[in-house]
Amino acid sequence: MKPFVPFSSPLAQLIVRDIDTDQIIPARFLKTTSKEGLGDQLFYDWRYDASGAPLPDFILNTPAGRDAQILLAGDNFGCGSSREHAVWALGQFGLRAVISTSFADIFRQNALKNGFLPIAVSAEAYARLCALPAHARVGVDLAAQQLELPGGDKIAFPVDSFARMCLLDGVDELGWILKHASDIAAYEASHQSSPDATGEP
Amino acid sequence: MPGTVKTISQKLWDSHVVRETPGGPSLLYIDLHLIHEVTTPQAFEELRARGLKVRRPDLTIATTDHSTPTKNRLLPIVDPIAAKQVAQLESNCREFGIECYGLRSDRQGIVHVIGPELGLTQPGMTIVCGDSHTATHGAVGALAFGIGTSEVRNVLASQCLLQWPSKTLRVEVTGSLKPGVTAKDIILSLIARIGIGGATQHVIEYSGAAIRALSMEGRMTVCNMSIEAGARAGLIAPDDVTFEYLHGRPFSPKNRHWDLAVERWRKLPTDTGAVFDRTIQIDGDTLEPMITWGTNPGMGMAITAAIPDPAGLPNAVERESAAKALAYMNLPGGKPLAGQPINVVFIGSCTNGRISDLRDAASILRGRKVSPHVRTMIVPGSVAVQRQAEAEGLGDIFRAAGADWREPGCSMCIAMNGDQLQPGEYCVATSNRNFEGRQGRGGRTFLASPLTAAACAVSGVITDARSLL
Numbered sequence: 001m002k003p004f005v006p007f008s009s010p011l012a013q014l015i016v017r018d019i020d021t022d023q024i025i026p027a028r029f030l031k032t033t034s035k036e037g038l039g040d041q042l043f044y045d046w047r048y049d050a051s052g053a054p055l056p057d058f059i060l061n062t063p064a065g066r067d068a069q070i071l072l073a074g075d076n077f078g079c080g081s082s083r084e085h086a087v088w089a090l091g092q093f094g095l096r097a098v099i100s101t102s103f104a105d106i107f108r109q110n111a112l113k114n115g116f117l118p119i120a121v122s123a124e125a126y127a128r129l130c131a132l133p134a135h136a137r138v139g140v141d142l143a144a145q146q147l148e149l150p151g152g153d154k155i156a157f158p159v160d161s162f163a164r165m166c167l168l169d170g171v172d173e174l175g176w177i178l179k180h181a182s183d184i185a186a187y188e189a190s191h192q193s194s195p196d197a198t199g200e201p
Numbered sequence: 202m203p204g205t206v207k208t209i210s211q212k213l214w215d216s217h218v219v220r221e222t223p224g225g226p227s228l229l230y231i232d233l234h235l236i237h238e239v240t241t242p243q244a245f246e247e248l249r250a251r252g253l254k255v256r257r258p259d260l261t262i263a264t265t266d267h268s269t270p271t272k273n274r275l276l277p278i279v280d281p282i283a284a285k286q287v288a289q290l291e292s293n294c295r296e297f298g299i300e301c302y303g304l305r306s307d308r309q310g311i312v313h314v315i316g317p318e319l320g321l322t323q324p325g326m327t328i329v330c331g332d333s334h335t336a337t338h339g340a341v342g343a344l345a346f347g348i349g350t351s352e353v354r355n356v357l358a359s360q361c362l363l364q365w366p367s368k369t370l371r372v373e374v375t376g377s378l379k380p381g382v383t384a385k386d387i388i389l390s391l392i393a394r395i396g397i398g399g400a401t402q403h404v405i406e407y408s409g410a411a412i413r414a415l416s417m418e419g420r421m422t423v424c425n426m427s428i429e430a431g432a433r434a435g436l437i438a439p440d441d442v443t444f445e446y447l448h449g450r451p452f453s454p455k456n457r458h459w460d461l462a463v464e465r466w467r468k469l470p471t472d473t474g475a476v477f478d479r480t481i482q483i484d485g486d487t488l489e490p491m492i493t494w495g496t497n498p499g500m501g502m503a504i505t506a507a508i509p510d511p512a513g514l515p516n517a518v519e520r521e522s523a524a525k526a527l528a529y530m531n532l533p534g535g536k537p538l539a540g541q542p543i544n545v546v547f548i549g550s551c552t553n554g555r556i557s558d559l560r561d562a563a564s565i566l567r568g569r570k571v572s573p574h575v576r577t578m579i580v581p582g583s584v585a586v587q588r589q590a591e592a593e594g595l596g597d598i599f600r601a602a603g604a605d606w607r608e609p610g611c612s613m614c615i616a617m618n619g620d621q622l623q624p625g626e627y628c629v630a631t632s633n634r635n636f637e638g639r640q641g642r643g644g645r646t647f648l649a650s651p652l653t654a655a656a657c658a659v660s661g662v663i664t665d666a667r668s669l670l
C-alpha cells in the first residue's frame with residue numbers, strides 16, 4: 001500500500017445522508033473477477049441516465065467534481081452491503097478521502113485497507129464544509145489529523161493510532177498479521193478441536 | 202478473572218483473541234469462513250500473487266449463490282461474466298483445497314441458509330463471510346461478522362481477523378407476538394425505531410420472551426438484518442431451541458462430542474448482571490406487521506399506518522431524506538400504503554427463504570390464486586429447502602396459485618443474475634434491502650414478511666395479511 005501523503009483538492013459535495021454501497025456501485029457490476037475498471041461505474045445510477053449518458057448536474061460530472069479527490073457526504077456513509085468494490089470504485093475515480101459525520105463500520109474498514117481515508121468530523125465542522133463554495137480546495141493532512149480550509153482555518157479529525165500508522169507508513173496489513181504466525185499457531189495448538197467436533201462422520 | 206460477569210459477545214471475543222495490540226485492534230481467531238463467488242476472486246488472486254496458501258481450508262466452505270440462475274441451473278450460465286465468476290470460485294476452491302457446494306451439489310444454497318442448515322454454524326464460534334448478512338449465524342449464539350474482500354484475503358491466509366472490540370447493545374423484546382406478526386416484523390420495527398445507523402459499532406444481543414419464543418429460523422431472520430441497523434453483528438444466546446435445531450445435522454458434533462458440546466454451549470449465555478453499553482426494550486405485545494415505504498430499511502411502519510408526511514418531520518435532514526425517498530418511490534406522504542397496487546412479489550433471500558418462511562407463504566396461497574397483475578417469484582434459500590418444500594407439497598401450492606416457484610439462490614434480493622425489476626415497478630419483497638435500484642434500476646421495493654408478501658400477491662395491492670389468515 002502506498003503511504004498516505006498530504007494533499008489538497010476541490011471538494012465534491014454530495015449532501016445526501018445514508019449513502020449505501022448499492023448506490024456507490026450497483027450490484028450488477030459485481031460480477032467482475034478483477035479490482036480494476038470500476039471507476040466508470042462509481043455512482044452509476046446517479047451519474048448516468050438509462051441510456052448511459054452522463055447526467056450533467058450530478059456532482060461528479062461537473063468540472064469541479066471531475067477533479068475532486070475528496071468527497072463530502074452526509075451521515076452514515078457507506079452503509080449496506082460489504083462490497084469492497086465501493087472503495088475500489090471511489091479510488092479508481094480519483095477520490096482519496098470521504099468526509100462525513102459518520103461511516104458504516106464495514107465501509108470504514110474496507111477504506112482503510114485500501115489507503116482511502118474516511119474522515120469523520122463533527123456536525124458543526126460538516127456544516128462549515130457544506131457552506132464552502134463549489135470550487136474551494138481543502139487540504140488533508142493525516143499526520144497532523146487536520147483539514148485545511150481556504151483562508152487557513154483548520155478542522156481537526158480523529159483517527160485511531162493503528163489506522164494512522166498503517167496509512168502513513170503504507171503498512172501491508174496481511175504482512176503485519178502474518179508476522180504473528182507463531183501466535184496463531186500457538187492459539188491453534190491450545191484450541192485443537194476434536195476431529196468430529198466440526199468434521200463429518 | 203473469576204467472578205467477572207460477561208455478556209455472551211464478550212465471552213466469544215475473549216475465547217478467540219490470539220493477540221492483543223496495545224492501542225490497536227486484536228487478532229481474532231476465526232472458526233468458520235464461508236465464501237461465495239462475488240467477494241472472493243480478488244482475494245484468491247492476491248494469495249496467488251504472494252505465493253500464499255489458505256491456512257485452514259478445513260475451516261473454509263464455499264458455495265455459489267449470488268450470480269447463479271434460479272431456472273435451468275444445470276445448463277451453462279448464459280451471462281458470460283457471471284459464468285466466469287462462478288467457474289473461478291470453483292477453480293480457486295480446487296486449487297486451494299476448499300470444499301465447494303456448487304450448483305450441482307445438493308448442499309448448495311444461499312451462504313447464510315446453508316451454514317446453519319448443515320450444522321456448520323455452531324454456538325460459541327467466530328464466523329466470517331464476505332457478505333454483510335453474516336450476522337444471520339449469530340442466531341445460534343455465534344459471533345459472526347460480515348467482512349470485505351481484503352479481510353477475506355487476510356482470513357484465508359491467516360485464519361484471523363483484525364478487529365476492534367465492539368460496543369454492546371441489548372435489544373429486549375418482551376411479551377408475545379400477536380397472530381400475523383413475525384420475526385421479520387420485530388427486526389423491521391427495531392430498525393424503524395433506531396435507524397439504519399442506529400447500531401453502528403455495536404454487537405446486538407437479542408433477548409426477551411418474544412425472542413425466546415421464536416423458532417431457530419425466526420431468530421435467523423432477526424439476526425440477519427442486524428446490519429440494516431448498522432450493527433457489526435447480532436446474536437442470540439443458545440438454548441434448547443438451538444440445541445434441538447442443531448442436533449443430527451451433517452456437521453453437528455456426534456455422540457459423546459455432542460454431549461460435551463452442549464455442556465460447553467450452556468455456559469455461553471450472558472451472565473446475570475453483565476453490563477451493556479445500551480439497552481432497548483420493544484414491547485412484543487403491541488407489534489404490528491411492518492412494511493417499508495422508503496429507500497432504506499429504517500423507513501418502515503406498521504402496515505396499518507400512514508406514510509410519514511415529510512413536512513411533518515422534526516428536522517431538515519430527515520425531511521429531505523424522506524422527500525427524496527418518496528420521490529424515488531413515487532408515493533405521496535401522509536397516506537396509508539394499504540391498497541397501493543404492486544407489480545411483483547419476491548419471496549426468498551437469506552432473510553426469509555427458509556422452510557418456515559415458505560410455509561407461511563403457503564398458508565396464505567393455499568387454495569388461492571395470485572393476482573393476474575402480479576409476477577410472484579418464490580425462491581427457496583437452498584436445495585434442502587427446495588426439496589423439503591416439494592416433499593411437504595408447498596411447491597404444488599405455489600404452482601397451483603400461479604406463482605413462479607424457482608431454484609435456490611439470492612435471486613431478486615440483489616438482482617445480479619437477471620432476476621430483476623423493470624424501472625418503475627413496485628415489488629413487495631421478503632429480502633432485506635429496499636435501497637434505490639437494489640432489485641433492478643428504477644425498481645421500487647417494499648420490505649415485509651412472507652405472510653404480508655403472499656397476501657399482497659393474492660390481492661395485487663398492499664394488504665394486511667391478517668385479513669386472509
Ligand code: SF4
Binds near residue numbers: 312552610615632
Ligand atoms: S440473499 Fe441477498 S442479502 Fe442474502 S446473501 Fe444473497 S444477496 Fe446477500
